[in-house]
Amino acid sequence: MPRITVLDDDLDFTDAAAQVLAEAGHTVSVLNEVEGALDRLEANPPDVLILDVMFPEDSQAGFTLARAIRARKKIARLPILILSAINTRFPLGFGPHDLDEDWMPVQDFLEKPIDFDALIERVGRLAGATPQ
Amino acid sequence: MAVFRLVSPEPMAPVNDHRRRRGSLTREVLVSNVLWFTQLRWIVVALLVVCEILAVTLGRDLPILGDYLERMRSAPLILALSLAGLNVGFRLHARRLAHVERPGAAAYANLWVQIISDLLILTAVVHLVGSVETFVAFAYMFHCVLACIFLSRRDSLLVVLLAAGLYSGCVALEGLGILPPAGLFSAAAGADPGVQRTPLYTAIQVSTAIATWMVGWYLTSQLAEDVRVREQALSLANERLMRASREKAEHMLRTTHELKAPFAAIDTSAQLLLRGTAGALSWSVRDVVEKIRARSRKLSTQILKMLQLVNLNADAGRSAPHKQLQLDAVLKRVIRAAEPAASAQRVTFDCAVAPVKITGVEDQIEMMLANLIANAHVYSKVGGEVGVRLRTEADNRAVLTITDHGIGIRAEKLPRIFEDYYHTTEAVRHNEMSTGLGLAIVRHVALAHDIELTVESEPDRGTTVTARFARP
Numbered sequence: 001m002p003r004i005t006v007l008d009d010d011l012d013f014t015d016a017a018a019q020v021l022a023e024a025g026h027t028v029s030v031l032n033e034v035e036g037a038l039d040r041l042e043a044n045p046p047d048v049l050i051l052d053v054m055f056p057e058d059s060q061a062g063f064t065l066a067r068a069i070r071a072r073k074k075i076a077r078l079p080i081l082i083l084s085a086i087n088t089r090f091p092l093g094f095g096p097h098d099l100d101e102d103w104m105p106v107q108d109f110l111e112k113p114i115d116f117d118a119l120i121e122r123v124g125r126l127a128g129a130t131p132q
Numbered sequence: 133m134a135v136f137r138l139v140s141p142e143p144m145a146p147v148n149d150h151r152r153r154r155g156s157l158t159r160e161v162l163v164s165n166v167l168w169f170t171q172l173r174w175i176v177v178a179l180l181v182v183c184e185i186l187a188v189t190l191g192r193d194l195p196i197l198g199d200y201l202e203r204m205r206s207a208p209l210i211l212a213l214s215l216a217g218l219n220v221g222f223r224l225h226a227r228r229l230a231h232v233e234r235p236g237a238a239a240y241a242n243l244w245v246q247i248i249s250d251l252l253i254l255t256a257v258v259h260l261v262g263s264v265e266t267f268v269a270f271a272y273m274f275h276c277v278l279a280c281i282f283l284s285r286r287d288s289l290l291v292v293l294l295a296a297g298l299y300s301g302c303v304a305l306e307g308l309g310i311l312p313p314a315g316l317f318s319a320a321a322g323a324d325p326g327v328q329r330t331p332l333y334t335a336i337q338v339s340t341a342i343a344t345w346m347v348g349w350y351l352t353s354q355l356a357e358d359v360r361v362r363e364q365a366l367s368l369a370n371e372r373l374m375r376a377s378r379e380k381a382e383h384m385l386r387t388t389h390e391l392k393a394p395f396a397a398i399d400t401s402a403q404l405l406l407r408g409t410a411g412a413l414s415w416s417v418r419d420v421v422e423k424i425r426a427r428s429r430k431l432s433t434q435i436l437k438m439l440q441l442v443n444l445n446a447d448a449g450r451s452a453p454h455k456q457l458q459l460d461a462v463l464k465r466v467i468r469a470a471e472p473a474a475s476a477q478r479v480t481f482d483c484a485v486a487p488v489k490i491t492g493v494e495d496q497i498e499m500m501l502a503n504l505i506a507n508a509h510v511y512s513k514v515g516g517e518v519g520v521r522l523r524t525e526a527d528n529r530a531v532l533t534i535t536d537h538g539i540g541i542r543a544e545k546l547p548r549i550f551e552d553y554y555h556t557t558e559a560v561r562h563n564e565m566s567t568g569l570g571l572a573i574v575r576h577v578a579l580a581h582d583i584e585l586t587v588e589s590e591p592d593r594g595t596t597v598t599a600r601f602a603r604p
Contacts, residue, residue, distance in 0.1 A: 010393065016400045019409055054389050059382065084389075112392065113399035113432060116407065118472075 002127035007031040008052035020116045034061045038068050045075050048126045053084040066106050079126040080106040162239045163229050165282040169246050170223040180212035200316055211253055218249050247291055255298040262315025263303050264337040276345050280352035292349045296342045303338050388439055395432040399425055430565045437569035444576040459488045459530055460522055466501045474509040485522040488530040490601045492581045500577035503570040504534050504597055510563050512538040530601040537594035550575040
C-alpha cells in the first residue's frame, strides 16, 4: 500500500486530498509547514510526496525543498508531484516543460484547482514507477 | 517584546543625478581597459621595429639623416624589445585579473605601471629624436587623450602632469648637459649650429607643448566624463527596470495565487461532495454542487485571463525581450496540454507541424497558441476534429492554421471577436465557461509580434484561424 505525504499550507486542501487518496487505497500523512519537513521526510520516507510551491514566507519554498530532498542520499530518489495555483504563463511561472534535474527536480506537475481523478492517476503512476 | 517601526523609504536618487560618484569604472570596464592598452602597445612595438629596419637598411644612404640613423642604430630595437617584454608581463597579469572577483586595486596598479613605463620610454624617444628641435613631444598628447578616455578625470590629470614632468625633466637635463644632446637637429647630429637652444626658445617650446596637453586634457576629459556619467545613468536605469520587472512578476505571481487559492478550495470541497465523501447526494443537490464547481472554475479562469491581459498591457509599455523560438515545440506543448480537456469532448487533433523558427516572447506566444487551440476544441462539436497545420511559406514566414468544424461565428459578429469581454450568444450557449477574454489576449500578443491574423467562419460549419508570423 503506497505511502503518500501531502505537504501544503492549505489545510482544506490537505484534508480533502488525504481523504480522497485514502479512499483510493493509499496511506496518507499530511504536513502543513515546510520548516522541519525535510528531516521528517528523511526519518519516515513516503513513496510519493505531493508538494505545494508557495508557502506563506517564501513563494518558492517548494522548489527549495525539492532541491534539498535531492541532496539527501536517503530520499534523493523520492518521487515528487508539484502542485501550484501559480499561473504557468507568467515569467516566474513554470510549466511541465521546466521540469529539470537541477532547477526543478520533480517528476510531475499539477495546476490547482486539482482534479482529484487526475491526482489519483498521477500518484498511482509515480508510486508504481519509481520505488524508494 | 520585539518592535518594528514602519518608516518611509529614502527616495531613490534620480537616474541622471550627477552627485553620484563621477568617473568610477566598473570591474569589467577596468579589466577591459588594461587588456586594450596591451593590444595597442604592440602597434608601438611594431613602429619601433620599422624604425630599426630603416636605420639598418637605409643608414648612410640618406643625405641628411644618414649619420643620425647610423648613430641611432639599435636604439629603436632596444626600446622595442623593452616595450615588448613589459607588454607580455602586463598582458599575462591582466588575463589573470579577468578571473579575479575584485580586481580593483591590482587592475589600477597594472594600468599605472603601463602608463608610467610608456611615458618613460616615450621620454627616451623624445630625447633621441629631439625634445625641443622637433614636434615629437606632442606624442605625449596620445597618452593624455587615452588617459582621459580610460581613466577618471583626476587620474587623467595625474597622467598629464606626469608627462609634463618627464618632458620638462628631460629638457632640463639636456640643458644642464647631464643628458648629451642626441636629437635629429642637434650639433652631434651634424646639424646647422644656428639651430641652437636658447633659454627663451626652450621655454616657449616646453610651455607651448604643456599648455596644449592641458587644454587637450580639459576638453577630452570633460567629454569623457559626460559619456561615463550617462553610461552609469543608463546602467542604473537598466538595473531599476530589471528590479521593477522582477518585483512586478513576483507581485503578479502572489496575486494570482491569492486570488486563485480560494476558488481552488471551493472546487476541492465541491469535488469531495460530488464524490460522495460526505454521503450520497440527491440529484438536485448534486446539480447545485456541480453548478458551484463550474462557477468557481469559471471565475478562476476569468481571474487568470484578466491577470494575463493586465500583464500584457503592462508589457506593451516596454517591450519584453524577444528571442528565437522553436514555434513547433511550443505548439506541440500546447496541444499536449489541451488533449485531456479535448478528449473529454471526444475531440481529436489532426496535426501537421513542420519545424519552424520565429522571434518572440515565449510566454506570450504560448498564451496566444493556448487560447487559439482551446477555442478550437471547446467550440467543436462532440467527437469533432481540430486540424492544426504549421509550415513555412516561400517568403520565409511561418504560417499556422487551426481549423475546427464546430459552431462557427456569424459574419456580422466576426469584427468584434477580438474585443475585451466580447463573446457571442452562441459561444456562451455552447460553453458556459466562456470569459470573452481569450481572443483579446490573442489580439494583444499578435499586435506585439506583428502577427497577421485571419479568421474565416461559417455558422455550424466551423472556423479557421490563420496566423502569419513575421520573418525571424
